[in-house]
Amino acid sequence: MTETVKPLLTQNSDMRRQGIFNWSIPxxxxxxxxxxxxxTCPSAGVCAPLCYARTGAYQFRNVxxxxxxxxxxxxxxxxxxxxxxxxxxxxxRYRGRWIRxxxxxxxxxxxxxRAWMRVMRSAPDVRFYAxxxxxxxxxxxxxxxxxxxxxxxxSLGGREDHLIDLTVERHVDIFPDEESLEEAGYASRAQxxxxxxxxxxxxxxxxxxxxxxxxxxxxxxxxxxxxxQQDAKRRGPGKQFTSGRP
Numbered sequence: 001m002t003e004t005v006k007p008l009l010t011q012n013s014d015m016r017r018q019g020i021f022n023w024s025i026p027x028x029x030x031x032x033x034x035x036x037x038x039x040t041c042p043s044a045g046v047c048a049p050l051c052y053a054r055t056g057a058y059q060f061r062n063v064x065x066x067x068x069x070x071x072x073x074x075x076x077x078x079x080x081x082x083x084x085x086x087x088x089x090x091x092x093r094y095r096g097r098w099i100r101x102x103x104x105x106x107x108x109x110x111x112x113x114r115a116w117m118r119v120m121r122s123a124p125d126v127r128f129y130a131x132x133x134x135x136x137x138x139x140x141x142x143x144x145x146x147x148x149x150x151x152x153x154x155s156l157g158g159r160e161d162h163l164i165d166l167t168v169e170r171h172v173d174i175f176p177d178e179e180s181l182e183e184a185g186y187a188s189r190a191q192x193x194x195x196x197x198x199x200x201x202x203x204x205x206x207x208x209x210x211x212x213x214x215x216x217x218x219x220x221x222x223x224x225x226x227x228x229q230q231d232a233k234r235r236g237p238g239k240q241f242t243s244g245r246p
Contacts, residue, residue, distance in 0.1 A: 025105035027053035040105035047157035053104035133158030151198035157223030181205025
């Protein structure tokens with residue numbers, strides 16, 4: 001009797017409405033059931049305490065357990081994970097569809113990122129996209145030779161924000177509300193859908209998740225503003241980043 005392999009890709013209700021499949025690992029830092037510590041968002045900055053994926057449904061036992069199992073598979077057997085993911089994305093059900101890499105978590109190492117690049121190239125009829133704060137990693141591993149079927153967007157609120165040229169590079173910022181992002185001249189993801197971040201205008205805004213304690217922490221500021229404040233405190237007076245920020 002052949003054992004059925006459980007699919008690696010999933011769809012939550014929102015993704016299902018948009019016809020998008022998803023792969024997730026745990027957000028930011030934590031401890032696996034076997035005691036190992038992890039950090040799947042090494043470039044996280046002010047986003048860490050404000051992240052929607054560290055609260056709510058993402059912390060339900062079954063959801064968190066699934067994400068941890070995904071991460072353990074990657075950490076313990078990256079070639080085996082790559083083989084299974086490659087076979088899965090080549091199935092006809094995914095042709096012409098979009099797969100979001102990381103509803104939670106990020107590209108946390110060169111080896112993991114390169115594995116994803118090979119997976120993407122193995123399925124040219126499938127389209128992949130991702131939000132990422134791993135700017136320097138993408139500069140080194142992805143940007144020199146990206147898969148043709150991969151789109152990504154840099155997400156502000158991380159320690160590498162200063163590496164992003166906001167005048168020309170595609171990026172998203174998290175705003176307190178829809179009104180503030182529109183005033184800043186950003187396209188709204190809520191109005192245009194998730195894929196606008198990689199297919200639409202160069203500047204896309206997302207209104208803060210409607211979770212009371214997270215909105216209170218963020219206050220009236222956008223994530224990029226909070227990150228600049230944090231960066232300024234860390235580097236001290238009289239020192240500046242070389243940046244393409246306006």
